[in-house]
Structures are given as C-alpha cells and as structure tokens.
Amino acid sequence: MNASPVQARERRRYFALFIGLFLLTQWPFAQWASLVHLPLGGVPFLALYLTAVYTALIGLLIAAARRNL
Amino acid sequence: MIALAFIGGYLIITLVIGVVANRRAEGTLEDFLLYGRKASLPLLFLTMVATYHSAFAFLGSSGFFYKHGIGFWVAGTWTILVGAITYTYGVRIWRLGKQFGYITPADLLADAYESETVRLLVASISIFFSILYIQVQAQGLGYIISVASENRITFEAGTAILLTVAALYLLMGGLRAVYWTDALQGVWMYVAVWAGALAITYHFWASPAEMLAQVAAVRPDLLTVPGPHGFFTWPMWLGLGLVLSFGIVLQPHLFIRYYTADSERTLKWLGATIPIYLLTLFIPTALIGLGGALILPDLQVPDRIFPELLIAYVSPWLTGIILAGATAAAMSTLDSILHANTTVLTRDIYQRYVRPEATREHYIMVSRLFVLALLVIGYLLSLGQSGYLVIIVTLSGAGALQLLPSVTAALFPSPFWRLTAAGVTAGIVAGLATLVVTLIVWPHPLTLHGGVWGTAINWIVALVVSRWTRPVSAATVRRFAEALQSTDGQG
Numbered sequence: 001m002n003a004s005p006v007q008a009r010e011r012r013r014y015f016a017l018f019i020g021l022f023l024l025t026q027w028p029f030a031q032w033a034s035l036v037h038l039p040l041g042g043v044p045f046l047a048l049y050l051t052a053v054y055t056a057l058i059g060l061l062i063a064a065a066r067r068n069l
Numbered sequence: 070m071i072a073l074a075f076i077g078g079y080l081i082i083t084l085v086i087g088v089v090a091n092r093r094a095e096g097t098l099e100d101f102l103l104y105g106r107k108a109s110l111p112l113l114f115l116t117m118v119a120t121y122h123s124a125f126a127f128l129g130s131s132g133f134f135y136k137h138g139i140g141f142w143v144a145g146t147w148t149i150l151v152g153a154i155t156y157t158y159g160v161r162i163w164r165l166g167k168q169f170g171y172i173t174p175a176d177l178l179a180d181a182y183e184s185e186t187v188r189l190l191v192a193s194i195s196i197f198f199s200i201l202y203i204q205v206q207a208q209g210l211g212y213i214i215s216v217a218s219e220n221r222i223t224f225e226a227g228t229a230i231l232l233t234v235a236a237l238y239l240l241m242g243g244l245r246a247v248y249w250t251d252a253l254q255g256v257w258m259y260v261a262v263w264a265g266a267l268a269i270t271y272h273f274w275a276s277p278a279e280m281l282a283q284v285a286a287v288r289p290d291l292l293t294v295p296g297p298h299g300f301f302t303w304p305m306w307l308g309l310g311l312v313l314s315f316g317i318v319l320q321p322h323l324f325i326r327y328y329t330a331d332s333e334r335t336l337k338w339l340g341a342t343i344p345i346y347l348l349t350l351f352i353p354t355a356l357i358g359l360g361g362a363l364i365l366p367d368l369q370v371p372d373r374i375f376p377e378l379l380i381a382y383v384s385p386w387l388t389g390i391i392l393a394g395a396t397a398a399a400m401s402t403l404d405s406i407l408h409a410n411t412t413v414l415t416r417d418i419y420q421r422y423v424r425p426e427a428t429r430e431h432y433i434m435v436s437r438l439f440v441l442a443l444l445v446i447g448y449l450l451s452l453g454q455s456g457y458l459v460i461i462v463t464l465s466g467a468g469a470l471q472l473l474p475s476v477t478a479a480l481f482p483s484p485f486w487r488l489t490a491a492g493v494t495a496g497i498v499a500g501l502a503t504l505v506v507t508l509i510v511w512p513h514p515l516t517l518h519g520g521v522w523g524t525a526i527n528w529i530v531a532l533v534v535s536r537w538t539r540p541v542s543a544a545t546v547r548r549f550a551e552a553l554q555s556t557d558g559q560g
Contacts, residue, residue, distance in 0.1 A: 065156070
C-alpha cells in the first residue's frame with residue numbers, strides 16, 4: 001500500500017528541511033564560523049555552531065521516527 | 070602491566086560471551102549469519118555503533134585533531150549522514166531482505182539486476198575493500214598492546230593474540246556472539262574514551278574550556294578551517310562526508326546489519342538515534358587531540374597521541390580500563406568484518422558456485438573454515454604497518470562507495486536512473502579505474518577526494534551504458550516495487 005498524500009507531503013517537508021539544515025554544516029558556513037571570535041567560555045564558535053546544527057538534524061530524525069514517516 | 074591485565078580480563082569476558090552465545094545458538098544458517106533477523110533496537114544500536122567506530126575513532130580521530138585541528142569536527146557531518154542513510158536506505162534494505170531472504174549485499178544487487186556478473190563483482194568489492202579495514206583494526210590493536218605492555222609484547226604477537234580471540238568467539242557463537250560482544254564493547258569504549266579525555270584534560274587544565282582557550286592563544290591555527298596544513302578545503306570536506314558515511318555503510322559488515330533488525334520501526338529509531346553516539350564520541354577525541362598538541366607537540370605518529378598521553382600522565386588503573394576500551398573498539402569492528410567476509414564467501418561464492426545443495430551444518434562448518442582463513446590473511450595484512458589509520462579507512466570507504474549508484478537505483482526506482490546489469494557492471498569498473506587514478510596516480514585532483522571522482526564517473530558510465538543495454542525484466546521491476554512498499558503502509 002502506498003503512503004497517503006498527507007504522509008507523502010509531510011515526508012517531503014521533513015526531507016527538504018533536513019537537506020536545508022544539512023547544507024548549513026558544509027564548508028562555507030564552517031569556514032565562516034571558524035573565523036568568528038566570540039567570548040563563549042573559550043569554546044570555539046565553530047564547535048558551538050556545528051554542534052547546534054547537528055543537534056537540530058538529530059532532532060529532526062527523531063521527530064520523523066516518532067511520526068513513523 | 071596493570072593495563073595489560075585489564076586487557077586480558079576483557080578478552081576473557083568476550084570469550085565467555087562467545088561460549089554462552091554458542092549454547093543459545095539455534096543451529097540454522099540464518100541464526101549463525103543473521104542473528105535470525107531478530108535483533109532488537111538496543112542490541113542493534115550497540116552493535117552498529119561499536120562496528121562503525123573502530124580503532125580509527127580512538128586513535129585516528131584524535132590523531133587527526135592533533136594534526137589538522139578543529140576542522141575534524143566535520144566528523145559530525147558524516148555521523149548525521151549515517152543516521153539518515155539508515156533511516157532511508159536501511160529501511161528499504163530490510164524490507165527487501167525480509168521479503169526475498171537476502172543475506173549479503175550481493176544477494177540484493179544480483180536479484181535487482183538479474184545478473185550473476187553483478188553478484189561476483191559486488192562480492193569481490195565487498196571482500197577486497199572491507200579486508201583493508203582488517204589492517205586498520207590490527208594496526209590499532211598492535212599499537213595498543215605494545216603501549217600497554219611497555220613494548221614487552223611485540224606488535225606482531227599482540228595482534229596475533231587479539232585476532233585469535235576475535236576469531237574464537239566468532240567461531241563459537243556466529244553473529245550472536247558478535248552482537249553480544251559488540252554490546253559490551255560499545256558501552257565500554259564510550260565510557261573509556263570519555264574517561265580518558267576528561268582525565269587528561271583535568272590533569273593539565275581546570276576545564277575543557279580553559280584548555281581550548283590555551284589552544285586559541287598558543288596554536289590558533291588548530292581552531293580554524295582549513296587548518297594548519299590546509300587539509301580541510303571544501304572539496305575534502307565534501308569528500309570525507311560522503312566516503313565516511315555511504316562508503317562505510319555500504320561495506321558488508323554494516324550493510325548486513327540492516328537485514329538483521331526485528332522490524333522496520335527498529336531501523337527508523339536506529340537511524341534517528343545512532344548519530345547521538347557516533348557524534349558525541351568525537352568530542353573527547355577532540356579534547357585529546359587538541360590538548361595533546363600542546364602537551365606533546367612533536368609526536369612523529371599522530372595516531373599515537375592518546376595512548377602516549379595515557380601512559381605518561383594517567384593512573385595505571387584508569388589507563389588499563391581505557392586501553393581495554395580501545396581494544397574493544399578495534400575488536401568490535403574486526404569481528405564484524407571477519408563475520409561479513411565469511412558470510413559473503415559462504416553465501417555468494419561457496420553456496421552459489423561450489424556446493425549449492427549441501428546441508429546447513431555443512432555451510433556452518435565451511436563458514437568456520439573461512440573465519441580461520443581470514444584470520445591468517447588479517448594477520449599477514451597487519452604486518453604491513455602504516456602511520457595513518459584515517460587514510461586506510463578512507464581508501465576502503467572509497468571502494469565501497471562504488472556500490473552507491475547500483476544500491477540507490479535498486480532501492481529508489483525511478484525513470485531518471487533506471488540501471489541495467491551491463492550499466493551497473495560498466496559503472497563499477499569505471500569507478501574503480503578512476504579510483505586508481507585519483508587515489509594513487511594523481512591523488513585527489515583539484516583537492517576533491519578520489520572517492521567522489523570515482524563515484525561520479527561510476528554514475529555517468531552506469532547511466533550512459535544503461536540507456537543502450539537490455540533492461541531489467543518488467544516482472545523484477547514490479548516485484549521490487551511491491552516489496553519496497555512498507556509493511557505498515559507507510560510506503
């Protein structure tokens with residue numbers, strides 16, 4: 001049995017969001033983040049930036065699994 | 070010597086697990102090779118993470134942070150991709166495996182493209198490139214043993230002992246023993262690498278943040294991209310992301326794990342949660358590598374930074390526990406590679422072409438003989454040492470990545486990339502030839518990883534040749550389309 005149109009639409013939306021967020025982990029953004037110097041307790045901004053995006057991506061995967069998409 | 074005692078104790082535990090697994094075995098080939106397709110989420114989670122993370126995670130990644138700096142946090146990119154691949158590709162591989170009784174990657178692709186040539190080609194790639202991984206694990210084990218014994222046990226002897234133990238519990242309990250020992254190893258290695266990193270960091274600094282602040286003051290080049298040696302350019306970033314995600318997952322020892330899940334939901338949750346472990350293991354290795362660059366700045370072999378720091382600055386008891394964890398990281402991958410290669414040889418070669426009608430007891434006996442043969446090959450490979458574990462890992466990943474076009478077209482049928490047996494074969498051959506050029510003759514042209522060049526050429530050749538060669542029969546196309554529909558109506 002095929003997925004319903006609602007499920008298919010929701011899955012496409014999650015997929016597009018994943019791709020969009022994933023692009024933020026790529027080199028141009030990482031290089032920009034590595035050049036940002038903010039006083040964040042000694043932790044490099046690049047590490048914080050990438051960790052935030054990775055966390056969002058994992059959250060998205062968990063949300064998809066919860067909805068059984 | 071305390072460290073060595075801990076490693077010895079750990080090895081005894083794994084052998085006991087092998088004996089228990091042997092007693093619980095059901096005696097069927099599917100149980101020996103695929104855990105009877107009954108692996109639950111916790112077990113599959115631990116065996117996947119323990120198998121994915123190997124000696125490379127303990128030794129290679131801290132070595133990479135040490136030499137190339139924070140850019141290695143790109144490691145998170147490929148761990149996220151492994152989750153997404155499991156969620157999408159893994160679920161579909163599971164559906165097909167359950168429906169058609171597949172055991173190996175070649176089973177799936179030979180059926181999808183109605184070709185024995187594809188079977189032999191895929192089986193050969195599966196074995197050749199994953200066997201390179203044995204060298205990585207054996208080297209890691211050799212380092213660990215020689216450091217733990219303060220060079221009283223030679224690299225060769227240590228490797229032989231650990232290879233033998235891995236083969237022994239595999240012989241006794243098949244994939245059940247591998248999964249159970251992996252569960253132990255997965256927990257142990259995670260705790261160990263965090264404990265080691267924090268012990269070293271707090272030995273020298275008040276906190277990880279203070280250590281990073283000192284790195285910023287003394288070695289600011291380690292905190293920027295592309296890093297001190299200009300390694301992390303954008304093409305390399307992209308290449309490593311692909312090679313160490315698809316390239317690892319498509320190797321048989323991980324691919325086969327998708328067949329073993331007890332349900333589709335298990336695989337979806339596995340995909341959603343597996344990056345958490347895979348990703349957070351690189352945080353302590355970053356502390357070790359970056360901190361190590363300040364403590365021991367002139368190390369000749371970067372991959373040795375973690376054990377060198379442990380031996381020099383951490384108590385022998387904790388060092389023992391941590392080095393046993395490093396041993397677990399290497400052995401959990403090694404046993405899985407031995408098992409996967411055994412499965413491919415038994416299923417794709419022996420059962421198919423040598424003795425198609427033998428009993429299941431005969432096949433189990435033959436697979437045990439293959440384990441012994443691979444043990445010898447693994448040992449011989451381990452004698453050829455290399456200083457850079459990451460390089461070997463990416464080489465084996467680049468080879469396995471050549472299965473990406475054929476696997477993608479089989480799992481996600483589309484008129485845009487409908488491939489034929491001839492197209493798949495030509496694509497793989499062209500991809501491998503490109504790998505030879507872009508990894509050996511002219512390494513990473515335009516700084517784009519050779520694996521990406523190989524895969525791109527592979528896709529193009531496969532698509533072009535498929536346009537003019539005999540397509541897969543309509544019956545097989547329909548059969549796959551139906552099987553790929555979800556068992557729970559989720560399409």
